[in-house]
Amino acid sequence: MIDQPNFSGVIAPVLTPFGEDGDPDPARYTEHAEWLLGDGGCNALAPFGTTSEANSLGNDERMDLLEDLVEAGIDPQNLMPGTGTCSLSDTITLTQHAVDVGCGGVLMLPPFFYKAPSDDGLFQYFSEVIDEIDDDRLRVYLYHIPPISQVGFSLDLIDRLRKEFPEIVVGLKDSSGDWDNMQAILERFPDFELFPGSEAFLLDGLRAGGVGTISASANVNGAMMRKLFDDWQSESADEVQAQIIAIRKTLQGYPLIPVMKALMAHYRADEAWAVLRAPNMALDSATARRAVKQLADEHGFKLDLATPV
């Protein structure tokens, strides 16, 4: 692993709970974030990822929730909010806000509406965002998730951004699911903070020079991932990684965001937690019960939530 990465370890793209009025619920949100950083096992948080339904939130909703986290006492240096949108100007607004709030970094999607943009166009986009913010505190993590955004980062584009902004473009979350791509990034950019976007690659990533994982399921299985991250050089590491992968496979038998919200609803005994914002939809209650039972039966899985609502 590189010396003194800016971020490392297990990072959860924080689930966003909604209140009965359909608005994001700050109380449930900060409670979940605090739990994640405690018993939940996370080293840091990435609010407003794909898992957070961030792209279903408005800009104002995102900025309000980020301030809620900081006001709840979470060190903003441990926060890497998603700030990348389709729009250059909205991305600048969200990124400037994250820097102003003191966040340790931002996780930035490429602009994803127009398909097959050129590397020149993407380079110019990121350059304009970074030049407009013009702040030494800015740390950008590129968010590579072609299965959903369709638009991703080529190795050559990463290289250009690294060379132009070596102190600012410091890492990447790779949610391609393609280990070859992660290996190629690690080999070509040894001083880059690479986070596999799936905990299935946590151990392989650490062995190859990665710094942790930013993964959806850290919302519910972060403690086990943390155990692996902390003891990855121990003899039991492969066994823990196998357990983590087994739980992930069960989760993947269901739509991922809905099943994690169903688990939250069950273990917090709080049905509001099950709700997603359209177009994403909650599991029906029979499926939710089946998921809870399957995880418990097959893996002894449960969430120890210190402070039920």
Next chain:
Amino acid sequence: MIDQPNFSGVIAPVLTPFGEDGDPDPARYTEHAEWLLGDGGCNALAPFGTTSEANSLGNDERMDLLEDLVEAGIDPQNLMPGTGTCSLSDTITLTQHAVDVGCGGVLMLPPFFYKAPSDDGLFQYFSEVIDEIDDDRLRVYLYHIPPISQVGFSLDLIDRLRKEFPEIVVGLKDSSGDWDNMQAILERFPDFELFPGSEAFLLDGLRAGGVGTISASANVNGAMMRKLFDDWQSESADEVQAQIIAIRKTLQGYPLIPVMKALMAHYRADEAWAVLRAPNMALDSATARRAVKQLADEHGFKLDLATPV
């Protein structure tokens, strides 16, 4: 054609010019919009379409530009702004603003970040937007453009929305490029305002019950399309349609938004017009010159702009 459609004819998704500072330029914008509604041949305007680089604009930029059009004296009943974003809340904000400004309709993309949403999820999304606006003046045109948004509208989803909101969900822009889909919509929903998203289908659409076209190239070739729309039952209609298709094919030899901006820059003698917002990029100047020349040589094409800047 259906009796008294809310919108009909040639509608341009208005190109968005940027000023030297990179911000949208209201003076060039309103000048272009006024020209489109005059010599440009358009019956109405659809600001903030794909061609408008709308998804590269911020919410505030869109709302400001819409107000600029109305303040310039354009009847808002002739405006059908794009208001669909990834985000339920941003979509509500933009749609409410369009209704408040008095727009005759809105053109709404489905939420397009999360891929393969269910029809139930999309139905709920549109229901929530419409219920939240809760205004009899709202007229929603669905924007079906799966090649870019990836997410589209199934016939069954259109049917559910029509049945639930018969006075509000009144039409659709079909940019699928799939004439079979347009025919299927026209047959199943005879009282629906269908706009092919390409002028190549203008005449076939009118013959089958469509009401016009909302097409990128109406920004530069609207007058010829208007001639076809006004005289579509004349003997020369097929010939005019063939000419329109020939010009479209030449345009399609270039990236479409950049080449139209290059034409604007050339015929207004105003290089600022050539600029796109990243990640979209302007044509290089040699390619721009080649496009102008090819269109002039092959089609006698030029833009008669009444009021050069």
